[in-house]
Amino acid sequence: MRYSDTLIDHFRNPRNSGMMRAPDGVGEGEYAQCMDLARFYLRVRDGRVEEARFQAYGCGPTLAACSAGTEVAAGTALEALAEIEDGRIEAALGGLPPERRHAAKVVALALRAAARDAMARRAVH
């Protein structure tokens, strides 16, 4: 399996990993077929993601995709993040082999869920 240098770099040096205390939004994405699980925590300011952190269970590409996902999320408006597509994550990784595209899918799913959670909390407040 050949992976991009960007993917390998994210796997070797994951950015923004770990939990976040008192986040403004939390979302999970699960990909049952391969049991991958991604969880994102968002800190939001003025409707945009100020900081994102992740935890993940899965193969190397999924862990790398989570790391890239936190960088994609940072600075993004919640409304835009709530609509983020798999391709955006895949591009941030410098591409994925076809048989590992689920990595982008599970991350996009989790980021959309986290954004929607943050929007819902904002609406309540």
Add this chain to the structure above:
Amino acid sequence: MNRRVYLDHNASTPVHPEVLQAMLPYFSERFGNPSSVHGFGREARDGMETAREQIADFLKVSKDEIVFTSGGTESDNLGIKGLAAARGSGHIITSQIEHHAVLRTVQTLEEQGFTATYLPVDGDGMVNPDDVKKALRADTILVSLMGANSEVGTLQPIREIGRITREAAVPLHVDGVQTVGKVPIDMGAFGIDLLSFSGHKIYGPKGVAGLYIRKGTKMASIQHGGEHERRRRAGTENVAGIVGLGKAVEIRGRDMAVEGARLTALRDRLWEGVRAGVAEVRLNGHPTERLPGTCNVCFHDIESESIVLGLDLKGIGVSAGSACTSGNVEPSYVLEAKGLPLDWAMGSVRCSLGRGTTAEDIEYVIESVVPLVAKLKTLSPVAGAAPAVS
């Protein structure tokens, strides 16, 4: 530049330099077709027959009982289908943890009207000989079991099973792809009627293997064509490969005992080192009745492919127990059959050592895997990772 450590010898092995040397002339000056009657053909045939003798000597059987094939899968197919075709109908006993070359062959025969029993294994991956005895029926035509499991390395009690099949006069096929040349096999005492073996698992070339067929075992051809291999396997023989297989087997006869003891010590050191450095880890396979070079371990709450990638980046080649193919993960059916919970089975990694593995390699692997597992655990939401500063 990272050190490079290959710990996937159960998948394939590098060709032994002596094997390569033996093979080379058969690609050039001794290129003839072994079926040809002229001198060129005779040279090729002589090389092939020398290989047959080397294998027969190693197994202590007659050279007429050795048939060359294109790989372990073909040997398994020929052994099982060839015997089944000669019988026409009946019941086959095998186990749940066989290689797909056996499992899918037996399943295919079921579709054709044969019946089958798939024996369970215990927590160490071992078949109980009593289960074989209980599964025997009046119409049982074959028992097919592996000598050792490629994933966890557990050696099956073939001697005891052979006693049972011989008493019942039922032929015994042993898939010996992982055992021939790694551990001693006593063909007579084990009561083996059919034995599959392969070249590239024992420092021979890929694409060549063999099947031992005990004299008197009724078999039918499953591949039709010329009169090759005494009409048991049609097709021009892979002469250079066969010469390499013969040489590889001969070398195993010379080196197997000493190397087996060395690999067992290294394998046990690897397990001890990993166990000392990682909190939630378990060994798969029998603690002692196991292939000398096989160490399969499970890490809890992390996924095996992430470990394989992390070790790959350190120059270490191991294999994942759970294979993720096209976004579908398949936990090892071998680990499932031996009752391992999924949250453990998903984190299984197989290290299989070989003749090139050194003590320094093993220390390097231990030094690499311990921090890698710790790092992956900190990422895992299911492992109770500590909160990051925010």
